Amino acid sequence: MVIKNLSYSYSAGNKAVDDLSLQVEQGSFVSIVGHNGSGKSTLAKLIVGLLRANSGEIIVDGVQLEDKSLNDIRKKIAIVFQNPDNQFIGSTVEDDIAFGLENRQIPSEEMPEIIKKYATYVKMEDYLKKEPTYLSGGQKQRVAIAGALALKPEILILDEATAMIDAKGKREIFLTIKHMRKDNPDLTIISITHEVEEALLSDRVIVMEKGKAVCSGSPLEVFANKEIREKYKLQAPFLISLKEELKDAGFDVDNLNDIKEVVNYLCR
Incomplete structure (x- = not known):
């Protein structure tokens, strides 16, 4: 996906996205971070065509996003929003996953196998007949991810998908993301997030400020830079904070890139 000189304003003179250009490679996992009002979620809505840019281009798989290509491009992209209650449409887990398949006019006889496959994928196969009132926030988000993956998108956008769930639910989503990456190497994931621990899982972090992409790099490059x-x-992820404290205490931890490596180093 390529974005060129993209701009969007909710009101005159107030640009939510300001001449933004970036490229996301197929199969990569990119986290877009920044404080509230930086333009992150607006960008997500522009990518899926929920908002129309004032200027600039969005190109998905070589095709520019415009009115005549919108439906075809939307078939390549799935999005999971932040509020698990607002996006749970079906009366049960099974019905909710089926909703998107029905919109895509998937033959009804094919649906049960697809639903079971993706419910199992997010470890919700035992809850297919459950109503949403019996599910935690994390479970509802996993159902939303199952519904998105069932559509076999090329790009999955997670728009603050862990913002409204508890710590246990966040861990469930993080594990699901790791699982997705391992089993779907060609799936492109774009995560709009405040969760630095989630961003640490990605290949690249893009920082947005006032509608612009102000810096980009690997998670360690971005979060280990105190000036940035x-x-x-x-906020610094726990790994970065721990390394900084250990370094201040005289330990040589510059080349350690995950918690397991740090633990092994300290236990030598």
Whole structure:
């Protein structure tokens, strides 16, 4: 996906996205971070065609997003929003996953196998007949992800998908993301997030500020840079904070890239 000089304003003179250009490679996992009002969620809505840009281009799989290509491009993209209650449409888990398949006019005789496959994928196969009132926030989000993956998108957008769920639910979603990456190497994931621990799972982090992409790099490059964190008010992931404290205490931890490596180093 390529975005060129994209701009969008909710009101005159107030640009939510301002001349933004970026490229997302197929099969990559990109996290877009920034404080509230930086333009992250607006960008997600522009990509899926829920908003129309004032100027610029969005190109998906070589095709420019415009009125005549909108339906075809939407078939390549799925999005999971932040509120698990607002996007649970079916009366049961099974019905909710089926909803998108029905919209795509998938033959009814094919649906049960597809539903079971993706419910199993997110470890919700035992809840197919359950109503949403019996599910936690994390479980509802996993159902939303199952419904999105059942459509076999090329690009999955997670728009603050962990913002309204508890710590246990967040861990469930993080594990699901790891699972998706392992089993779907060609799936492109774009995560709009405040969760720095989630961003640490990605290949690349893009920081947005006032509608612009102000810096980009690997998670360690971005979050280990104190100047960037302070300038854009980003929280340090636990791994980065731990490494900084250990380094201040005289330990050589620069080349350690995950918690397991740090633990092994300290236990030597």
